[in-house]
Amino acid sequence: MPPKPHRVLLDRVSGYADEAAAYMRRRRASRRPFARLYYKGGRAEDHAGDSAVGGELFVAAGRLIEVAGKKPKQ
Amino acid sequence: MADVQANGVISGDAAEGALAYLAEMSLDLRGAAILGADGAVLAASDQPERWREDAAALFEVADRAGGESVEQIHVGTEQGEVFALRHAGLAAIAVTERFALASLTFFDLRALLRDLAAGGDGRAGEARPDAA
Numbered sequence: 021m022p023p024k025p026h027r028v029l030l031d032r033v034s035g036y037a038d039e040a041a042a043y044m045r046r047r048r049a050s051r052r053p054f055a056r057l058y059y060k061g062g063r064a065e066d067h068a069g070d071s072a073v074g075g076e077l078f079v080a081a082g083r084l085i086e087v088a089g090k091k092p093k094q
Numbered sequence: 095m096a097d098v099q100a101n102g103v104i105s106g107d108a109a110e111g112a113l114a115y116l117a118e119m120s121l122d123l124r125g126a127a128i129l130g131a132d133g134a135v136l137a138a139s140d141q142p143e144r145w146r147e148d149a150a151a152l153f154e155v156a157d158r159a160g161g162e163s164v165e166q167i168h169v170g171t172e173q174g175e176v177f178a179l180r181h182a183g184l185a186a187i188a189v190t191e192r193f194a195l196a197s198l199t200f201f202d203l204r205a206l207l208r209d210l211a212a213g214g215d216g217r218a219g220e221a222r223p224d225a226a
Contacts, residue, residue, distance in 0.1 A: 050193070051172060057156050058166035065160055073159040080152040081169035081176040087144040088125030088174070088189035 053078060104130065104184070104210050109137035111215045112206050119202060122194040124174060128210070129185040136184075149187045152178055168196055179203045182211035 055067040055077040067074035109128045117123050117139070127138035127145035135142040156164040156178075167178040170192065177188045177199045186203040209217065 053169075053171045055169045056167075057160055057164050058168075059160055059162055060165055063160075067159065073155065076155040077152070077159070077167075077169055078171060080148065080155050081171060082173070083148040084145075084152065084176050084187060085124075085171065085174045085189050087141055087148055088139065090124065 055081070104136055106136055108210060108215050112210055112217065113137045113139065115215075115217045116188070116202060116206055120188070120190065120194070120199065122190040122199075124189045124191065126186065126188040128207070129187070131183040133185075145187065149178065149185065152176070152187070153180075153185070166200060168200075177203060179207065181207040184211055 053069050055069070055074050057065045057067070057077075059065075067077055069075060069078055113126055113128060116126055125139040127142070127149060128136045129146070129149055130136050133146060133150055135146045138145040152167060152169075153164065156167050163180070165180055167176065169176045172192065174192055175190045175194055175196075177190065177194075177196070179186050179200060181204050184207045186207055188199060188203060190199060209215070
């Protein structure tokens with residue numbers, strides 16, 4: 021028996037909502053600031069923005085981003 | 095392959111040329127600087143004194159964080175990304191748009207510093223017309 025028309029509509033709407041939620045989750049994860057330090061021998065450290073070192077790294081990086089300015093127009 | 099240490103005779107012209115080549119190669123690049131072993135700016139896209147101060151501050155924080163000399167730094171923010179690399183006694187800092195390819199950017203910076211340290215012009219990856 022074919023599904024009732026409103027079921028088809030509801031399924032489609034909830035499908036779009038799921039896609040949008042997944043997109044927003046991915047976007048949030050990819051836009052999250054990060055600071056990674058790499059040392060000799062392959063050792064690497066991640067520093068969160070709310071840690072003391074992370075905060076200092078973001079401030080120092082922010083100054084460099086400021087001095088670099090915007091991307092020059094091609 | 096053993097890395098060559100810079101012998102301290104890198105000319106400003108060579109560093110400027112290397113920086114121009116980096117800008118040509120990296121479409122996401124906003125600005126960059128190359129620093130000598132003593133922290134002096136050999137070339138910068140703009141405001142060399144600011145680059146020197148801000149790069150020194152970044153390396154100082156990073157060195158302190160790990161308790162040893164840092165080799166690479168990658169910081170991503172919503173405003174852009176910062177890549178810093180020490181190699182062969184030199185340092186290179188690059189600021190790019192968000193989502194620049196980190197491995198490629200570090201590869202380009204490392205190749206540039208390696209070539210400069212070996213006495214080249216930083217264009218080691220460029221196809222030479224006489225290399226047929």
